[in-house]
Amino acid sequence: MKYDIAIIGAGIIGGALAYKLSEEYQLKIVVIDKEARPSQHQTGRNSGIIHSGVYYPENSLKSKNCINGYKQLIQFLEENSITYKITGKLIAAANETEFSELDRLFENAQSVGLGVQYLTEKEIRKIDPNLTIPKGFFVEETGLVDYSEVLNKFINISSDNGVDFIFGASLNDIAEKDNKYSLSTNGKFFQTKYVINCAGLQCDRVFELLTGQNSPVKILPFKGEYFEVTPDLYQSDIPVYPVPNPDFPFLGVHLTPMIDGSLKVGPNAVLSFDREGYNGFEIKIADALDIVSNKAIYKLVKDYKATVLKEMLKQKSKTFFENKVKKYWSSFSTSEINGYSCGIRAQATENGELLSDFRIETYERQVHVLNAPSPAATSCLAIADTILEKLNKLINN
Ligand SMILES: Cc1cc2nc3c(=O)[nH]c(=O)nc-3n(C[C@H](O)[C@H](O)[C@H](O)COP(=O)(O)OP(=O)(O)OC[C@H]3O[C@@H](n4cnc5c(N)ncnc54)[C@H](O)[C@@H]3O)c2cc1C
Known part of the structure; x- marks a missing residue:
């Protein structure tokens, strides 16, 4: 043809x-x-x-x-x-160390013309009484x-x-x-x-x-896992995102109401040794070799050591999710999990850096x-x- x-x-x-x-x-x-x-x-x-x-x-x-x-x-x-x-979304700083990054994001959002406003702790609790967030801002365009x-x-x-x-x-x-x-x-x-x-x-x-x-560029595949919880646990359909690590190109484990009415927490960022391996821990030789020969991995480990390494290798860890989500939403508990799904991100690297x-x-x-x-x-x-x-x-x- x-x-x-x-x-x-x-x-x-x-x-x-x-x-x-x-x-x-x-x-x-x-x-x-x-x-x-x-x-x-x-x-x-x-x-x-x-x-x-x-x-x-x-x-x-x-x-x-x-x-x-x-x-x-x-x-x-x-x-x-x-x-x-259109629900808008809440970006949440869980503690004082995250406040300056929250403020930087707020300024960036304003400079690109987005509708943003800071919310008080009381206003945040009106979204859902179990959101335990001292400072956050609302973005209209989400x-x-x-x-x-x-x-x-x-x-x-x-x-x-x-x-x-x-x-x-x-x-x-x-x-x-x-x-x-x-x-x-x-x-x-x-x-x-x-x-x-x-x-x-x-x-x-x-x-x-x-x-x-x-x-x-070389693709570094990062799996993002989600755990599903019953939608009744959350009183709103506004997604809640933690303040992300500015040097890591993923947005952090967020509370994600889906358009079909389900409720998920996720995704994390776990290295995937099979670019298309969605069924648990799978390894494809070509994909694994691409990972170990990618300098960006060694740089990530050197720069962030334990934190990133822990996240990159912790597959299907319910307690990892509990620690992340409980920081801003107290309703989450591993006993409430009733489903699992995942996707794999095509994250490009160039000269040993994440692009x-x-x-x-x-x-x-x-x-x-x-x-x-x-x-x-x-x-x-x-x-x-x-x-x-x-x-x-x-x-x-
Ligand atoms: C966990 C996760 C959460 C995300 N959340 C969001 C979000 O909330 N909002 C948002 O905007 N983005 C989000 N993204 C990003 C978004 O999903 C992707 O950026 C987008 O789907 C990329 O689309 P694509 O067409 O490039 O890739 P894909 O959807 O992966 O499509 C690529 C296609 O190429 C085909 N293909 C590959 N090799 C060959 C070949 N040799 N011959 C023929 N066909 C081939 C594959 O079969 C595939 O169908 C998320 C991604 C992930 C993984």
């Missing part, structure tokens, strides 16, 4: 891109995914939060794409009658949604616009002739002028396969999304615009 553009990966980024391309241009597009169904990886295994952009420095891609992506996403949800709820549903809608609209979605097809080879790529998956061949790599947890390997070059910002690069007639962790689901439509800009430059050169 002959195409103008092939997108590798039908996650929320590949889906948003197919949607935008097919709404705006008359092009022949194929989206190839190795799984039999959508939402098997990050897009179907996250907190379901529509983020506001509180945490990210004003000029970063995360900040710009999150704020812009938030607006585009809400418009898309409205236009397509997808269930969502909501709940099911990102699998958003992705399904992208796929449906794009398919109606003529995009071919091929599931169960893992990209495993590429050849180039007369300015055209020939991509092969298990038994199928696709000819295309341009390729976009939206392969999430496998993006560094897909980069190497498509370019024949070493990837500038904090989104990263999108071009190579010949290819665009590669090399770092799109949270809040990339919120930002998917803005990220699609950024990819389109880069693609247009390639086409016009």
